[in-house]
Amino acid sequence: MATAVALIPLAYLVLRTGQGGLRAWLDTVATERTATLATTSLLLAAVVTAACLAIGVGSAWLVTRSNTPGRRAFAVLLALPLAVPSYVAAFTWVSVSDLWAADPGTRFEGFWAAAVVLTLYTYPYVYLPVAAALVRVDPAQEEVARSLGRSAPHTLLTVTLPQVRPAIVGGGLLAVLYVLADFGAVSILRVDTFTRAVFTAFSAGFNRQGALTLASLLVLITVVILLLEGRTRRAGARFSGKHVTRPARAADLGVWRWAGLAGLVTVVVAALGVPAVSLARWMASGTSGSDATGRLWDAAVGSLTASLLGALLTMALALPVGILVARHPGRLSRALERTAYLAHGLPGVVVGLSLVFFGVTVALPLYQTTWLLALAYATLFLPLGVGAVASAASQAPPSLEEAAASLGTSPAAVFRRVTLPLTLPGIGAGAALVFLTAMKELPATLLLRPTGMDTLATRLWSATAIGRYAEAAPYALVLVALAAVPTWLITRRSGILPAAGDREPLTPVELVEETTAVELLEGVKA
Template sequence: MLAVGVALIPLAYLATRAGEAGWDRMADELFTARTGELVVRSVALATVVTAACTALGVTLAFLVTRSDLPGRRLLGVLAALPLAVPSYVAAFAWVSTLQGDAGVGSFAGFWAAALVLTLVSYPYVYLPVAAALVGSDPAQEEVARSLGRGPWRTAVGVTLRQVRPAVAAGALLVALYVLSDFGAVSILRVDVFTRAIFTAISLGFDRTGALVLSTVLVALTALVLLAEQFSRRRAARYARLGGGAARPPGRVRLGRLRWPAVLGVAGVLGAALGVPAVSLLRWFGEGVSRPGSLGELADAAANSLGVALLGTGLTMMLALPVGLLSARAPGLLAMALDRLAYLSHALPGLVIGLSLVFFGINVAYPLYQSVWLLALAYAALFLPLAVAAVSAAVAQAPPGLEEVARSLGRRRAHVLRTVTVPLAAPGIGAGAALVFLTCMKELPATLLLRPTGMDTLATGLWTRTSVAAYAAAAPYAALLVLIAAVPTWWLSARTGVLTRTGG
């Protein structure tokens, strides 16, 4: 219940503030041309990026796992690494590179944001699709080939149909990510909901306007979540029957397309990883040579690690009972608690931050301006990631071992500690790694809730980028990406891409 309470804090905030403002005041803010423009622009950006990420992620996953692409194992690892690059770091890299040579204003706007968000978001599609392709049953493809279908018709008509649930889930995650993104759209000056909300609060002190925009944004992301639930129900139709074959699937021969495919993949990786790397190396030396810069960087790194670890620990602690109940005692109560925990998944970090500022001032003042309130924000934001990981890991642990322990007179708590959790530890660890990665990259809630005078790598980068201090910002960006790359590499290894794609 505590986990659900944390997830409900932002919704309680929105309901309370809406009641204070009244319908007439809300309507005056809602039915305006500017709100309509924000809706159109936000939806258009999410649609363009989601379509691009779907095409890019599926293509890369297929080439790495199911074709004879040269160097596919190395390319498979590199293709996952853009997940470690926060959107605002990628935007900073592109802006500092292009504007440094071509002048201010040369890289900004809708299509610049679409490019940057696509390059950092496609791993949300690539990783689940690659995992599904590695684990899918090749028997269905062999049947199709025996009926006279060629390799490409089999790939499109059979192989890709098997991974449609993974494609849909990844695409919807991209849509949620784009709707909630704040850093890239702010750096690239695209007026969407998150930027407008932050401006209303930080510059205009327009709380009612921010409330209206937050409510509309929540409605949009809730629609995306409804689509996610629909895709989950459809996923059951593609469930594999039986154990399947343990042998690796066959590979499609690319023929003349082999080296053009390599060049295409290299071009994507060059844009997603090469541009940030070149930009950071270009500015890094100048940034670390400033007096006092190394001390500031060390403090920010320590703060980032500290709050990310605190947020990860709190999130996993809250997720464990919900995930256990969902896996071991399915029913109406478990389903209700699981869905309530997912409510926070519909809320961008900016809305979570605003709600917890309100909560800290009016309800839990001792927590206000403390790292504990920031950790609570991370828990509210990323609880669904942790619940899903715990539930899936516990569901895969054999319940028979728990029953044997109970038959020997062990109490439930002892069985949980000594049997269930150790069996599910790898999956729970993967969930913790994902939560840690997202806590390290989170920006808007951290900007609003960090204690006064405290800088993290994300906020330090943001502060310096906002005044075009690219050299000063580069060390923060570089260290943030290096730290985030560790859990990203481990998560990509768990898909099987590193071990089952061959040379």
């Protein structure tokens, strides 16, 4: 079922592009404009992903494994940019840059402006899984390396990071797919990418076939990225919470801890300070309309309703796939997981149009209902749910399920009484992440929302598109505030806490004694 939902946009693309024939497809692909769009899109994705990996991994290590001051506060603050939609961030950066620019004719736009904005609001996709993985990694291997004379940097590069490579690669995959599918920031900052070209062609209505051809090329790029990611993930060890009985010792950075603090402050101020200044300025300008409060309330209810339905439907579809990936790894489970990612790399407008076609031709009772919009969210954000469930299920010991089955419990009862409770933390985290992301989704919401229904994202876009920033400010503020709640919950549930420092590394004798004790305890529990 989950695979069928993920394949709806792909089936729509194949059907529509196939109507024009292979020759028409090649004529559109083999052009200088397509080459330029591909180069710009891939280069932007590469730059942003590299920056996200640097910021995400670095900040995760500083928060979980160093004695940098204020780590507990930064553990939450570093995740909050995830609550800011890219189009809101782009508008606020343009607004602040116009206010402070020395030359009034200079506008904050272009490739590097988009790279900065997308990096600042995408790096949490790397930071959160890497920080959670670092918390769960058993420090014994690092302590053995240090006791053998390896330096701290050498241990970090050769022992610690390889253990969390799946989290790094998975976060990088989400970042690169997010950048390829982003529409809001690149449109506002005037960067020609595949997504902007597709949306422009659809909205203008002059070349729908060409837009679908570009979208199909984006699918092919996503397939190549998924193949490369699969090879990289299989090359690294998977992290696990098993045998972790104590936190790792916090590294003493000495005077360099202040440099780490400065880096974290810079990231937080840039990501959160600029939108805060801009939104405060917009709010100070006042709002227009006597029924502004009523429209704001209706939009908030619309956002909450659609996002909640989308999160529930997504997790219902993601649960069997995630458990299959964790409990029965193989070609089938890997193929199902990769299929879920294909639609995640598509522009929301393509997913929206495919579901409009699906609703009109296949599921007419769903057309113009909130459930069709929820189905679009499930199609777009299914990988977020699958990843959360698979991670939680892989952390849970399968021996408990095997013991229940050996006692004569039916498979359905084992799932209900053992597997599901063990996976609930992942289900909750996945639901919060999908809910958060659905609240920010714009193109699919614009196409699929029922007539008369508004969301915070659509009202915000309508106001900012015509330069009515004062009217847009309340919608942006409420959207960010509501999205910050699941972001905070995700951070707290992930177990990201500052490392317990002030403990000396174990000597080889102590390490052997502790390892033996752990093994004995495991034997007793078994």
